[in-house]
Amino acid sequence: MKGVGGRFFAKLKSISTNVKQGLVLPTVISDIKNEENGRAPMISLEEIIEKNVPDSVEFEEKCPPGGSDAVILYTTSLRGIRKTFEDCNTIRFLLGSFRVSYDERDVSMHMEFREELWRTLGGRVIPPRLFIKGRHIGGVEEVVGLHEQGKLIDLLNGIPRSPTTAPCKGCGGIRFRICFSCNGSRKVVSEETDDDHSDHSDTPLPISCVECNENGLTKCQVCF
Ligand SMILES: [Zn+2]
Ligand SMILES: [Zn+2]
Structure with missing residues (x-):
């Protein structure tokens, strides 16, 4: 008994x-x-x-743009704070080991990503931040903890597997390219011609490029 x-x-x-x-x-x-x-x-x-x-109800419903059915990982490629950089790598490695496709949004590449992350979480949070199917899973501690409990794989259930092909041909996997219009300088020379004036000594003033972001980068058209 x-x-x-x-x-x-x-x-x-x-x-x-x-x-x-x-x-x-x-x-x-x-x-x-x-x-x-x-x-x-x-x-x-x-x-x-x-x-x-499902386990996912434990997590707060906070959905970044386009994240309701996807895995979104906010990262930074700035190495200024070593821990942050390594934390990003840790989550990237975990997601890679499960071979799920995820959308990585590098906030250091594109200010818009940082702003949408802050807007989604309502505060000035630092990467990495993982979202799965419109819910905020957390940073590296939470994600590694879930993995150790064997729960991360359940949360990723239903997410399409990542294609095992080589990195994007358009950008090499970086997802951004140097702006063609300004070559990344953020400045372009105004195309307005001054033909009406006889005075040709004026050199055209450079104006801000409108094609690219704050870093002189444009989104890879193949990736996005
Ligand atoms: Zn540009
Ligand atoms: Zn690309």
């Missing part, structure tokens, strides 16, 4: 943990009590857990 009782308490313990996490409906407990009385429960505990609300 000791075996059965021990098993029961072990199950009860795991159930109470799950109930706390909102994973299992309280009615499950009555099934387990039935099992103790010698009657098998109608469905197994594993089935109940599987049928329950």
Whole structure:
């Protein structure tokens, strides 16, 4: 009898943990009590857990643009703060190991990405930040923690696998290219001609390039 009782308490313990996490409906407990009385429960505990609300409800619904059905990872390629840079690599490596396709948004490449990240989370957060299917999963601690608990792969369920082809031919995987209009200088010479005036000594003043972002980069047309 000791075996059965021990098993029961072990199950009860795991159930109470799950109930706390909102994973299992309280009615499950009555099934387990039935099992103790010698009657098998109608469905197994594993089935109940599987049928329950997905783990992702634990995470706050905060959806970056275009992220409702995708994996979005905000990163930075600035090496100024070494930990931040390494944290980005850690999450990148984990996602790569699961071979899921994800949208990496490097905030140091494109200010718009940083602004949308801040807008989505309502504060000046620093990368890395991972979003899965419109929910904020967190930074490196949260993501590595979930991976160690074996939960990250469940959250990635349903995400298309990344194509195993070579990096983008347009940008080499960087997703941005040096602006063709200004060669990355952010300045272009005004194309307005001055033919009406006889005075040709005036050199045209450079104006800000409107084709590229603050870093003289344009989005890769193949990637985006
Ligand atoms: Zn430009
Ligand atoms: Zn590209």
